[in-house]
Amino acid sequence: FRRAAISKAEEGLVSMCEERARMLQDQFAVSVNHVHALAILVATFHYEKHPPALDQVTFAEYTARTSFERPLLSGVAYAQRVVHAYRESFERQQGWIIKTMRHEPSPVQDEYAPVIYSQETVSYIEGLDMMSGEEDRENILRSRASGKAVLTRPFRLMSDHLGVVLTFPVYLDDLTADAKEEDRVAATAGYLGGAFDVESLVENLLRQLAGNQELVVNVYDVTNNSNPLLMYGSEVPLGNPSPSHICMLDFGDPFRKHHMICRYRNKP
Ligand code: WA2
Numbered sequence: 586f587r588r589a590a591i592s593k594a595e596e597g598l599v600s601m602c603e604e605r606a607r608m609l610q611d612q613f614a615v616s617v618n619h620v621h622a623l624a625i626l627v628a629t630f631h632y633e634k635h636p637p638a639l640d641q642v643t644f645a646e647y648t649a650r651t652s653f654e655r656p657l658l659s660g661v662a663y664a665q666r667v668v669h670a671y672r673e674s675f676e677r678q679q680g681w682i683i684k685t686m687r688h689e690p691s692p693v694q695d696e697y698a699p700v701i702y703s704q705e706t707v708s709y710i711e712g713l714d715m716m717s718g719e720e721d722r723e724n725i726l727r728s729r730a731s732g733k734a735v736l737t738r739p740f741r742l743m744s745d746h747l748g749v750v751l752t753f754p755v756y757l758d759d760l761t762a763d764a765k766e767e768d769r770v771a772a773t774a775g776y777l778g779g780a781f782d783v784e785s786l787v788e789n790l791l792r793q794l795a796g797n798q799e800l801v802v803n804v805y806d807v808t809n810n811s812n813p814l815l816m817y818g819s820e821v822p823l824g825n826p827s828p829s830h831i832c833m834l835d836f837g838d839p840f841r842k843h844h845m846i847c848r849y850r851n852k853p
Pocket residue numbers: 661662663664700707710715718721724725741742743744750751752753776777778779780
């Protein structure tokens with residue numbers, strides 16, 4: 586009887602964990618797809634129309650009205666690529682100077698990625714050089730070299746919540762799928778991205794599910810298997826003996842690996 590009771594509990598753990606992993610992965614995927622569409626919107630209306638048929642007011646309104654399509658993102662923005670030789674004319678044209686993510690005037694760099702369009706929920710990144718943050722910078726470089734959506738490792742976002750940043754490159758010319766890295770870099774116009782506020786938005790998602798009270802859920806970035814990085818939940822003390830179940834997660838960036846670990850709060 587004891588054995589049967591344990592396996593019944595473990596069965597419940599497996600199915601509840603799989604349900605949560607599937608939901609999280611699906612909501613992640615729809616959010617990424619919609620950011621992809623926003624990158625195409627910027628290419629179409631900012632770069633393929635002369636003069637551009639997009640401005641901050643239009644971008645803010647469109648992204649606010651479509652935010653339901655991106656349930657796990659706290660906000661999206663577009664950062665334009667500015668090489669140093671064009672910095673002065675860019676700043677004169679915009680009427681403001683490029684600042685770092687620490688809100689200081691940007692020192693001289695080879696190039697910058699100042700935010701020119703933002704959803705109102707992340708308006709605090711307007712005018713900031715996203716290459717001035719280590720995680721954001723790595724994402725920008727990796728996305729434009731590959732032409733694909735990329736994710737940062739989990740880190741404290743400017744909102745002070747734990748999360749990850751998603752970045753899509755925007756190119757000036759149409760590139761073929763097999764375009765070389767140097768051609769991609771040369772054709773880069775900017776970066777469309779957003780912040781997955783994992784800490785608060787995944788909490789909301791899980792709260793709605795039956796069994797939430799009895800389950801402890803953690804998500805880790807396990808890209809480096811010997812150094813798992815906490816992405817959601819609180820760190821479980823080492824040597825916790827209660828049974829756990831692990832579900833693999835696919836967030837669409839083949840460079841990163843993630844998984845979900847579920848446990849019962851009180852041993853069954
Ligand atoms: N967006 C919102 N909060 C953040 C953040 C970010 N990056 N980085 C740290 N906190 C415009 O990749 C381009 C958004 C970066 C995109």
